[in-house]
Amino acid sequence: xxxxxxxxxxxxxxxxxxxxxxxxxxxxxxxxxxxxxxxxxxxxxxxxxxxxxxxxxxxxxxxxxxxxxxxxxxxxxxxxxxxxxxxxxxxxxxxxxxxxxxxxxxxxxxxxxxxxxxxxxxxxxxxxxxxxxxxxxxxxxxxxxxxxxxxxxxxxxxxxxxxxxxxxxxxxxxxxxxxxxxxxxxxxxxxxxxxxxxxxxxxxxxxxxxxxxxxxxxxxxxxxxxxxxxxxxxxxxxxxxxxxxxxxxxxxxxxxxxxxxxxxxxxxxxxxxxxxxxxxxxxxxxxxxxxxxxxxxxxxxxxxxxxxxxxxxxxxxxxxxxxxxxxxxxxxxxxxxxxxxxxxxxxxxxxxxxxxxxxxxxxxxxxxxxxxxxxxxxxxxxxxxxxxxxxxxxxxxxxxxxxxxxx
Amino acid sequence: xxxxxxxxxxxxxxxxxxxxxxxxxxxxxxxxxxxxxxxxxxxxxxxxxxxxxxxxxxxxxxxxxxxxxxxxxxxxxxxxxxxxxxxxxxxxxxxxxxxxxxxxxxxxxxxxxxxxxxxxxxxxxxxxxxxxxxxxxxxxxxxxxxxxxxxxxxxxxxxxxxxxxxxxxxxxxxxxxxxxxxxxxxxxxxxxxxxxxxxxxxxxxxxxxxxxxxxxxxxxxxxxxxxxxxxxxxxxxxxxxxxxxxxxxxxxxxxxxxxxxxxxxxxxxxxxxxxxxxxxxxxxxxxxxxxxxxxxxxxxxxxxxxxxxxxxxxxxxxxxxxxxxxxxxxxxxxxxxxxxxxxxxxxxxxxxxxxxxxxxxxxxxxxxxxxxxxxxxxxxxxx
Numbered sequence: 001x002x003x004x005x006x007x008x009x010x011x012x013x014x015x016x017x018x019x020x021x022x023x024x025x026x027x028x029x030x031x032x033x034x035x036x037x038x039x040x041x042x043x044x045x046x047x048x049x050x051x052x053x054x055x056x057x058x059x060x061x062x063x064x065x066x067x068x069x070x071x072x073x074x075x076x077x078x079x080x081x082x083x084x085x086x087x088x089x090x091x092x093x094x095x096x097x098x099x100x101x102x103x104x105x106x107x108x109x110x111x112x113x114x115x116x117x118x119x120x121x122x123x124x125x126x127x128x129x130x131x132x133x134x135x136x137x138x139x140x141x142x143x144x145x146x147x148x149x150x151x152x153x154x155x156x157x158x159x160x161x162x163x164x165x166x167x168x169x170x171x172x173x174x175x176x177x178x179x180x181x182x183x184x185x186x187x188x189x190x191x192x193x194x195x196x197x198x199x200x201x202x203x204x205x206x207x208x209x210x211x212x213x214x215x216x217x218x219x220x221x222x223x224x225x226x227x228x229x230x231x232x233x234x235x236x237x238x239x240x241x242x243x244x245x246x247x248x249x250x251x252x253x254x255x256x257x258x259x260x261x262x263x264x265x266x267x268x269x270x271x272x273x274x275x276x277x278x279x280x281x282x283x284x285x286x287x288x289x290x291x292x293x294x295x296x297x298x299x300x301x302x303x304x305x306x307x308x309x310x311x312x313x314x315x316x317x318x319x320x321x322x323x324x325x326x327x328x329x330x331x332x333x334x335x336x337x338x339x340x341x342x343x344x345x346x347x348x349x350x351x352x353x354x355x356x357x358x359x360x361x362x363x364x365x366x367x368x369x370x371x372x373x374x375x376x377x378x379x380x381x382x383x384x385x386x387x388x389x390x391x392x393x394x395x396x397x398x399x400x401x402x403x404x405x406x407x
Numbered sequence: 408x409x410x411x412x413x414x415x416x417x418x419x420x421x422x423x424x425x426x427x428x429x430x431x432x433x434x435x436x437x438x439x440x441x442x443x444x445x446x447x448x449x450x451x452x453x454x455x456x457x458x459x460x461x462x463x464x465x466x467x468x469x470x471x472x473x474x475x476x477x478x479x480x481x482x483x484x485x486x487x488x489x490x491x492x493x494x495x496x497x498x499x500x501x502x503x504x505x506x507x508x509x510x511x512x513x514x515x516x517x518x519x520x521x522x523x524x525x526x527x528x529x530x531x532x533x534x535x536x537x538x539x540x541x542x543x544x545x546x547x548x549x550x551x552x553x554x555x556x557x558x559x560x561x562x563x564x565x566x567x568x569x570x571x572x573x574x575x576x577x578x579x580x581x582x583x584x585x586x587x588x589x590x591x592x593x594x595x596x597x598x599x600x601x602x603x604x605x606x607x608x609x610x611x612x613x614x615x616x617x618x619x620x621x622x623x624x625x626x627x628x629x630x631x632x633x634x635x636x637x638x639x640x641x642x643x644x645x646x647x648x649x650x651x652x653x654x655x656x657x658x659x660x661x662x663x664x665x666x667x668x669x670x671x672x673x674x675x676x677x678x679x680x681x682x683x684x685x686x687x688x689x690x691x692x693x694x695x696x697x698x699x700x701x702x703x704x705x706x707x708x709x710x711x712x713x714x715x716x717x718x719x720x721x722x723x724x725x726x727x728x729x730x731x732x733x734x735x736x737x738x739x740x741x742x743x744x745x746x747x748x749x750x751x752x753x754x755x756x757x758x759x760x761x762x763x764x765x766x767x768x769x770x771x772x773x774x775x776x777x778x779x780x781x782x783x784x785x786x787x788x789x790x
Contacts, residue, residue, distance in 0.1 A: 011570075011571055012571065012572065012573040012714075013570075013572055013573070013693060013714040013716075016603045016691060016693040017691075017716055018605065018689075018690070018691040018716055018717075018718035018723075019718070019720065019723070080577050080580070080581065081584075081599075082584075083584070083585070108571070108574050109570055109574050111573050111574075128601075129601070130599075130600070130601045131599055131601070132597075132599070133510075170638070171603065171604075171605070171627070172604065172627050172628045172629065172638070173628075173637060173638075174601065174602075174603045174604075175601070175602045175603065175604050175628045175630065176597075176600035176601060176602060176630070176696070177630045177632060178604075178628040178629060178630050179637075180631075180632040180633075180634070181634050181635065181637045181639075182632060182633045182634065182635065185633040185634070185635055203417040203418075203483075203484050203486075204481075204483045204484050208483070210509065211509060226596070226597050228508070229508060229509070230547035230548075231506075231507070231545065231546075231547055232545075232546050233420075233422075233542075233545035233546060234542060234546055235542075256542075256549065257542045257543045257546055257549035257550055258549075258551075258552060310422065312422075312423070315547075333423070340422075340424075341424070352632075353632045353633070356637060357637055358637060359636070359637070360636075360637075
């Protein structure tokens with residue numbers, strides 16, 4: 001399966017000129033994306049060896065119609081992360097210089113900044129965001145109804161001019177990590193699959209799922225670009241907070257590698273899918289100072305300190321091509337330090353953030369879909385589990401009640 | 408000296424209860440091209456079948472090979488636990504696993520190598536080392552230290568003949584990836600970062616309480632991953648204090664400042680930092696950062712090539728544009744030593760300058776600041 005694409009090439013310095021006078025494409029390519037490319041109504045990912053350019057339109061104001069058309073009919077490499085990509089890209093630019101009649105040095109200055117794809121009755125206009133080992137990443141700035149006649153190089157050049165105000169609005173997002181926003185940022189939305197028995201191996205489960213996502217087993221999703229997989233292993237020091245008020249919940253301190261602490265405050269009256277969460281990092285706190293910190297920060301609460309536990313956590317993150325919403329599927333093992341034989345082993349699904357140049361949408365729908373994906377994966381792997389919201393606070397409470405431990 | 412990767416169960420690394428086969432290990436010859444220094448980054452290796460020259464070690468210390476593979480071994484749960492150096496006199500564990508992606512392994516040097524004696528105890532030694540160091544080496548990108556939190560250390564290179572910051576940056580990245588900048592390699596992950604943002608710029612006016620000189624700046628972006636809407640009017644405030652253009656300058660960034668449309672920006676930043684200022688022209692900076700790591704020391708630097716243009720036709724021309732390559736210290740993967748950071752900065756600046764010359768770009772070391780640039784541009788306009 002392949003998808004037609006129009007791709008504009010610019011000198012990035014001129015393109016980003018603050019006056020806006022440099023947005024005219026130097027070249028528009030008309031070509032095809034192979035099935036290696038991944039796209040949806042929000043995100044376009046062009047990996048290596050995925051683009052074939054059929055025609056090259058070079059902007060040439062002196063010529064009738066202002067464009068010079070040349071046949072290219074060649075694989076067109078725009079990626080540069082590996083040696084093979086770089087070599088193919090160099091060949092591509094040499095060929096481009098020949099057909100466009102631009103100098104080679106001019107062609108080397110060019111970089112793809114916008115793209116237009118028509119699919120599903122829509123014409124989606126994307127803007128370049130960033131690059132990584134998986135390819136070049138673009139994000140949609142406009143989704144219009146597709147015209148009955150197919151778009152041309154002039155359509156894309158026209159869209160760039162017409163969309164100047166939208167692109168200017170989005171300009172602050174064209175910065176590393178500046179493209180994220182978050183739906184209800186103070187709320188953590190998370191479902192838990194509590195794994196039962198001894199069969200579950202969180203390392204193997206996480207690696208297999210990560211590979212499946214990377215290999216395209218879930219067509220609407222790709223690994224979160226530049227932030228796919230993380231392994232964590234740290235101590236937690238948890239205090240239950242109670243006062244009978246809405247602010248009840250827990251505060252948990254996480255030891256940082258630099259000797260400082262992260263404090264995570266979760267506010268909830270009962271285990272639930274949505275909980276208030278506040279994170280403070282880099283606190284200069286020693287273990288001895290935690291009780292005093294809790295008393296001073298929550299003077300109207302009673303606090304109960306639980307035995308410390310060790311948490312191993314493997315994070316897989318994936319993002320939706322349709323919406324840019326990013327979700328985490330986390331495999332998690334918690335063992336109290338005073339009784340490491342007992343454990344809480346969970347697979348958690350959580351909404352993280354959104355990479356979108358527009359309003360966030362469909363967070364809950366896709367959250368349900370990712371939960372269903374994770375659940376089916378566990379079923380396929382023959383792992384026994386309970387689905388719900390069983391929290392670490394409940395685990396520590398239950399454990400203390402069962403063995404009479406606690407501080 | 409022979410070097411081998413030592414593979415074993417992930418449970419040895421993460422203090423998990425061990426099963427019947429979790430004390431087995433495998434030694435895999437280190438690929439010839441591997442560059443072993445403070446860190447060592449390699450392509451992932453498939454253990455099934457065992458690579459040529461690899462040998463398994465049972466908890467008894469006896470060896471096994473592909474033909475005598477114990478039936479309960481499941482490679483899926485195995486990870487490259489570390490790096491072993493050995494000769495006839497003995498073996499030591501020199502590096503441990505830091506990151507293990509689908510396609511990439513990254514190892515990091517232990518502060519002190521650990522002797523490995525009888526083979527039947529190796530799994531126990533690795534367990535102990537992992538246990539002592541888990542907070543540093545088993546947490547994603549956590550083993551970073553900043554030598555100085557408020558001092559920006561940055562070597563500027565003024566560029567002549569650079570027509571595209573993007574093309575220059577991609578060439579720099581490729582040179583690093585190929586090992587053509589001696590002693591430096593791309594940092595694993597987020598190696599290339601794209602930027603384009605507007606700046607409102609204000610020179611600090613005397614008198615000030617602490618006799619501060621420098622500038623304040625409003626940068627038009629919000630790097631928080633938690634802003635509520637994609638186009639919220641959130642900005643970063645910057646305060647940079649220095650009397651003369653120099654390699655080290657005092658800097659503070661305050662992120663996520665909300666400025667509603669129509670706000671008097673100069674007034675707001677003056678109030679925020681409590682200075683009186685003079686507005687200089689606003690400008691746009693488009694930039695690519697290539698992040699690199701010193702292989703010997705773990706010091707991490709950004710090589711930032713930029714294209715700075717003033718957003719005012721009275722001041723903007725080809726000649727007034729500023730094109731620089733800044734080499735800035737970020738952090739250290741390990742314990743930072745300020746003198747070594749300076750040494751690395753000097754070496755990297757030389758490597759980058761030499762490489763740019765090969766691209767036909769003249770790069771001259773300077774301390775030429777954005778403040779001096781804008782002052783000069785305004786002075787020329789007045790004259």
